Amino acid sequence: MRSFILTAVCLVLFACGNNAQNNPATKPEIANAKPVEVPAKDGLERAYFASGCFWCVEAVYESVKGVDEAISGYSGGHTKNPTYEQSNTGRTGHAESVEVIYDPKVVSFETLVKVYFGSQNPTQVNGQGPDRGSQYRSIIFYQNEEQKQIIEKVKAEVGKNYEKPIAAEVLPFQKFWIAEDYHQDYEKYHPENPYIQKVSIPRINSFKKKFPELLKSNAH
Template sequence: MKKLIPLITLLFLFSCNNHAQTNPKQEAVKTAKPIEVPLEDGKAKAYFASGCFWCVEAVYESVKGVDQVINGYSGGHTKNPTYESSNTGTTGHAEAVEVIYDPEVVSFETLVDVYFASQNPAQVNGQGPDRGSQYRSIIFYQNEAQKNIIESKKKALAKKLDITIAAEIYPFQKFWIAEDYHQDYEKLHPDNPYIQNVSIPRLNKFKAKMPEVLKDDH
């Protein structure tokens, strides 16, 4: 985990996490009408949650057609979430990324393939050492076409691996940008122990799986 939590606090948060994911406000988020983000200068946006956003940011920034990745929070029922509040597990939000990409170069479908190839698809409420509902896996859809792509790929992967896929499927509502110090974290802190021992190995494992989608400088 990125930070140690005393056992008694961890037990308390586990209880809160369960409540946060089952309260009426959170259920309303899951059943809301999706919001479609319009193209801007020919660029589209997609949203994914898959454990620590430092790791996910680095993965998507390595993909051809991706212009920028922004770290933030999504999927919850509270406004203006912060790193501290999302880490309590009570806001419903997960650490997420906004992927700004050129749909003429890389498709949403390929971005979903990248998503599943860069994680442990069976791990519930976390990835690797990062555990808790704030690290759960979510793919956000903005329209029925995207939802169908996600559901089809999730079903196919479950059949191929003969496992239950942990990723949830949410209608996109709102992306809250994380604090400045979380942006470009792996690039700015390459010697950080977490980056060295968790983020970089996860990135390299993904690169070995999908070398065909990587930018030339990766």
């Protein structure tokens, strides 16, 4: 029992952020906005996902074949130039998100969406694991109608496997704000962090077991 309590306290203290908030997050004008499409560059496209702590999500996507890079940041809110401290209050409307830069000739947007649902608890509302609050809510962003239809199709398929409803919001992409430098590749550079050891690494290992065919040969 003592070991369990210490582990629980450790996760709270060293979580990606532990200021749980339940403020209304997505404003109607954002949910109903026209999606912004990001042009491809050098043959690479970009997709945007929010699924709890961005340290975890970034590490998952960077292990996928065809993904050139995943960048941690903020999206889905109404505040310009949000900081980590502001995001943690839950008042910016933003969720911790990742920008996934990928080669569509190697990995499709639909596969990235399947990775999204397969690397989290898709029924958890306003958070993932120990991270709770609107800043950790699940969101899949679409840039055009084709992407929206793909998301809705995969979401419906995934929903058949759960009694509870799928929690992810499906929102039109507006803008991605890159997070502070120290958040980038956090799982890679801070393997000794208790949160990384207790939450991030088990989460990515669980994903690897589900999708071994998608992994890079050097996936960490």
